[in-house]
Amino acid sequence: MFKKILYPTDFSDVAKKAFESIKALRSSGVREVVILHVIDSRFFEAVSWHPTKDFAQMEREIIEEISGEVESMRKELEDLGIKVKVRIETGIPFLKILNVEEEEKISAIVIGSHGVSNIEEMLMGSVSEKVIRKAKKPVLVVKR
Ligand code: ATP
C-alpha cells in the first residue's frame, strides 16, 4: 500500500511533520519516495508588472533557494535505504500533484493538512482539500 509514496511539499512546518511520518512508515514497506515541489505559476502572473520579468531566471533562483532543503531530505531517506526522486514543477499545485500521481504510478500520497498559510480557522488548506477530493490513491493527511 505504501510502496511508492508521493510527498508534495511547500517546505512549511506541517509539510515537514508529514516528512517525519514518511520516515516512520519505512517499516510499512516504503521503497521509493517522490518529493514534489510545485512553484505556483500564479506567482509569475502576480509579478508580471515587474520590469525585469525574466521568469526563467526567477524560476532558477527559486530552485537554487530550495535545493539545500531538498537535498537534505533526499539524504535522510536514502540513509534509510529508500529510493528518492525529486521533481520541481511549475504550475497549479493541486493539478501538478495529481498529474505526478498518475505519471509516477504512485501507491499513496502523504500530505500536510495545512501549509504555509496555516490559517487557524481552516479545517485544512485548499491544496490538501483538492488533492483528497481528486486523488485516485489513498491520501495520508498529517495534521498540524
Ligand atoms: P492555502 O494554501 O489554501 O492558503 P495552506 O497553505 O495552509 O492553505 P495548503 O497549501 O493546502 O495549506 O498545504 C497543505 C499541504 O499541501 C502542504 O503541507 C504540502 O504537503 C502540500 N502543498 C501545498 N502547496 C504545495 C506546493 N506548492 N507544492 C507541493 N506541495 C504543496
Ligand code: MN
Ligand atoms: Mn498553501
